[in-house]
Amino acid sequence: MNNILRNKFKTYTAPQEVIKAGIYPYFRVLDSGQEPEVIYKGKKLLMFGSNSYLGLTSHPRIKEAAIKAIQKYGTGCAGSRFLNGTISLHIELEQRLAEFVNKEEALVFSTGFLTNLGVISTLTGRHDYIIIDESNHASIIEGTRLSFSKVLKYKHCDIESLKEILENLPTDAIKLIITDGVFSMEGDIAPLPEIVELSNKYNATIFVDDAHGLGVLGENGSGTVNHFKLDNEVELIMGTFSKSLATVGGFIASSKEVINYLKHNARTLIFSASLPPASTAAVLEALKIIKEEPERIKKLWENTHYAKKMLTEAGFDIGNSQTPIIPIYIRDDKLTFTFTCLLAEEGIFVNPVIPPAVKPNDSLIRFSIMATHEKHHIDMAVEKLIKVANKLKIKLNNG
Ligand code: PMP
Numbered sequence: 001m002n003n004i005l006r007n008k009f010k011t012y013t014a015p016q017e018v019i020k021a022g023i024y025p026y027f028r029v030l031d032s033g034q035e036p037e038v039i040y041k042g043k044k045l046l047m048f049g050s051n052s053y054l055g056l057t058s059h060p061r062i063k064e065a066a067i068k069a070i071q072k073y074g075t076g077c078a079g080s081r082f083l084n085g086t087i088s089l090h091i092e093l094e095q096r097l098a099e100f101v102n103k104e105e106a107l108v109f110s111t112g113f114l115t116n117l118g119v120i121s122t123l124t125g126r127h128d129y130i131i132i133d134e135s136n137h138a139s140i141i142e143g144t145r146l147s148f149s150k151v152l153k154y155k156h157c158d159i160e161s162l163k164e165i166l167e168n169l170p171t172d173a174i175k176l177i178i179t180d181g182v183f184s185m186e187g188d189i190a191p192l193p194e195i196v197e198l199s200n201k202y203n204a205t206i207f208v209d210d211a212h213g214l215g216v217l218g219e220n221g222s223g224t225v226n227h228f229k230l231d232n233e234v235e236l237i238m239g240t241f242s243k244s245l246a247t248v249g250g251f252i253a254s255s256k257e258v259i260n261y262l263k264h265n266a267r268t269l270i271f272s273a274s275l276p277p278a279s280t281a282a283v284l285e286a287l288k289i290i291k292e293e294p295e296r297i298k299k300l301w302e303n304t305h306y307a308k309k310m311l312t313e314a315g316f317d318i319g320n321s322q323t324p325i326i327p328i329y330i331r332d333d334k335l336t337f338t339f340t341c342l343l344a345e346e347g348i349f350v351n352p353v354i355p356p357a358v359k360p361n362d363s364l365i366r367f368s369i370m371a372t373h374e375k376h377h378i379d380m381a382v383e384k385l386i387k388v389a390n391k392l393k394i395k396l397n398n399g
Contacts, residue, residue, distance in 0.1 A: 023337040025352045028344075033058045036373045038349060045344060046377050048367050049351040053324050054215050054286075054296045055372030056246035062285045066247075069281030077274045081108070085274035093280050094251070096287050100222055101210075101239070102231040103253035107262055110275050112211055112240030113139040115250035118268030119238065120178065120207075121146035123258075128174035131165055133157065133190065135183050137209060138357075149176075156183075159194045166202040175204035181213035181224030185353050185366060187325030189217070189224060196233040207236040215244025216323060221290050221297050244290070247282040249275045300324055300371040303378065307369055310382045315398030316389070324369035327353070328385070329362065330394065336363040339388055346384040 018024045032039040034052040039045075056062055069089060077085035090108055097106035109115040120143025124130055128149045132140060135156040144151045155161035162177070169175055177199055179190040190208070199206050210223040218226030221244065225234045236258065241249040252262060263269070290296070304324045311318050317329040330336040333354040340352040343365075351366040358364060367381075389396055 018337060023334070023341045025337050025340040025344075028349075036370060036377050040344065040349065043347070045347050045349040046381055047349050048369070048373075048381050049349050050368060050370060051212070051243040052246070052370055053212075053300055053368070054221075054244045054246075054290065055370045056244065056286050056289060056296075059246065059286070059289060061289060062246050062282050065281040065285035066278035069277040073277035075278070076276050079274070080270055080272055081274045082270040087274075087277060087280070089277060089280040089284065090274065093284050096284060097239070097251050098253050100220075100287060101214075101237045101253045102222065102226065103237060104256045105259040106251050106253040107259050107266075107269065108275055108280070109250045109252070109266075109269055110272055111248060112238070112242060112250035113142075114268040114272060115238055115240070115252055116140050116143045116209065117146065118143075118266035119236070119252045119262055120144055122262060122266045123147075123207075123236075124149040124174055124176050128176070129169055131162065131175060131177045131204070133179045133183075135186065135358075136178060136180050137184055137211065140178055140180075140209060144178075156186075157188060157191055159191060159198065162195065163198055166198055166204060169202070171203055175202065176207055177204050178207040178209065181208045181210035182216065182323050182325065184212055184325065185358050185364065186319055186327055187321030187323045188319070189213075189227075189322045192224065192228045192230055192234070196230055199233075205236075206234045207238065208234050209238045211238075211240040211243055212323065212325060214239045215290060216297070216300065220294065241279065241283045241286075244286075245283050246286045247279040249279050249283065296371040300369060303369045303371065303373050303375075306375060307367070307378045307382070310378060311367070311385070313398065314382055314386050315396030316385065317397065319364075326367040326369065328365040328367055330365060331361050331363055333363050335392060335394070336365060339365055339392060339394075342388045342391065343384060346388060348381050348384045 030038050030040055034050045034057045037044050038047045073087055079085035094106045094108055116139035126148045130144050130149045130151045132153055134153045152165050154165055182189055208225055213224035215221040217224050236254045238252050241247045319327045336352045343350055353366050354363045
């Protein structure tokens with residue numbers, strides 16, 4: 001057998017070096033659900049690294065809905081939405097999602113990543129422009145790579161930088177501005193009112209990836225666009241089911257003309273098997289619960305404000321976070337890994353984030369809040385964060 005390919009990767013030993021150093025923070029195996037307390041290596045850890053913002057992944061009604069869907073439809077749809085893989089639950093979910101984000105129609109994909117990949121590569125053509133925030137999610141970047149359009153990046157949330165790009169583009173060309181609603185690592189919110197103003201001035205269209213805004217911001221958790229009351233100004237809203245919506249999957253919502261085009265042209269929809277019945281039913285139930293139990297969003301925000309206050313008082317650099325995603329800047333990759341592993345030893349699970357997920361020198365601990373956390377969980381986490389920071393001689397800005 002020819003092993004040129006295998007040989008190429010023999011020199012790729014970076015992960016092994018980190019494992020050897022005892023600070024490898026990835027693929028950690030959990031033996032429990034995404035709860036405030038998880039089981040890792042037989043030990044209880046407080047979970048501050050989950051995207052289950054509303055804590056819905058183990059809600060009894062959602063589990064029950066998923067089980068019922070399996071009983072009726074089985075465990076998979078064995079085909080794409082386009083051909084044999086559409087069930088009535090998909091149609092019902094698309095109607096509910098369109099209502100949820102105040103758009104005419106919605107289209108469900110099998111993951112959020114596939115939604116961005118399929119939609120962004122399909123919407124614009126060779127003579128068009130896609131303009132993206134430099135901190136947008138990887139799935140947006142991959143989508144632009146598959147499109148034939150000209151792609152331009154503006155500085156993170158920098159309106160002047162976006163303006164400079166737009167004013168140099170032809171007025172009558174199709175120009176699609178794509179931004180995360182809530183930035184997945186930094187936790188800041190896109191300046192949508194200013195982006196809308198520019199889009200009106202320069203004749204551009206807006207696409208918001210609201211993976212982290214749904215269930216968190218806006219009326220009844222309907223997202224970042226609604227938070228700014230800009231429902232009529234944003235043409236496309238994308239979301240995932242893998243954060244607040246308790247399972248996996250994704251969707252795009254827009255006008256009926258745009259959805260009609262995507263339905264018949266987006267290749268990750270047409271050539272990939274559809275969302276399984278259990279996940280489809282789970283999202284439908286999650287949407288009902290979000291409406292019926294508004295106290296979850298309230299608790300999420302109470303926890304968020306409390307955690308931010310505690311972290312700031314302790315002197316951590318938490319950047320410009322405006323949401324339950326709280327970055328704790330460490331600004332050194334190795335130290336970030338060490339911090340993560342020492343925290344796990346102290347009973348706290350957090351996620352390390354290093355380039356390219358963030359800019360060089362912006363390595364951070366991603367500390368995320370759930371509605372199901374209690375105050376004492378947050379107190380314990382902050383106490384352990386301070387202990388590890390002191391141990392690693394990280395300077396805290398607390399006077
Ligand atoms: N967009 C953003 C902003 C995300 O954070 C993510 C997931 N991390 C995705 C898209 C992809 O979603 P999924 O996990 O459902 O594939």
